[in-house]
Amino acid sequence: METEDMNRPYLIGISGGSCSGKTSLALGLARCLDDLQPVVVPLDSYYFDLEHVPEEERATYNFDHPGAIDFDMFENHLVKLLEGKDVLVPVYDYESHTRAPQGEWIPVSPSVGGGERVMIVEGLHVFYSPGVREMLDLKVFVDISKAISLNRRVERDVRERGRTPESVVQQFQKHVVPMYEEYVEPTKEFADLVVDGECPLEESLRAVLALVYPQE
Secondary structure, three states, X not given: OOOOOOOOOEEEEEEEOOOOOHHHXXXXXXXXXXXXXXXXXXXXXXXXXXXXXXXXXXXXXXXXXXXXXXXXXXXXXXXXXXXXXXXXXXXXXXXXXXXXXXHXXXXXXXXXXXXXOEEEEEOOOOOOOHHHHHHOOEEEEEEOOHHHHHHHHHXXXXXXOOOOHHHHHXXXXXXXXXXXXXXXXXXXXXXXXXXXXXXXXXHHXXXXXXXXXXXX
């Protein structure tokens, strides 16, 4: 695990399809790298605030398009973190599609006690921006079939986001699949490692850790 500047955090990016297991992989890596005081930053936290959009229109918004992400803020925060500066990561409410007040945002520090630190950013479009890609020390893409992706998304959105199964399927067909094929899948070519989102998590973790700690 090396960076050009050994004083800055080691930055891992995880991308892939909807419900492919990106978050599970990120959190699993954080547990495995506990001695490096890891922090996980979800790209989903940087969705644009839709408070100005009528409530009845928010549910039809295309959240799978990269234009739904505030990349200016995201890249600015990554630059600051790599420069050793603290940032406040937004908190996003998926039911109202709005950001929480800034006083509720999550403080993130690039280092603790002057020691090494690992930062993990995960999300659909983590590899979309050339500026973000250049900052990543390791890029991991989680691949998954559309059928498994849909099944997992229905289960998650009904349980966590107050959606109906019908609305989730409609959104999947209208937005998720087309956006994946146009914007997400092509970025797989930038990955240093592609893992199978249907394989056991431990298998994917071993593959990633082998790149974080390559054998001499």
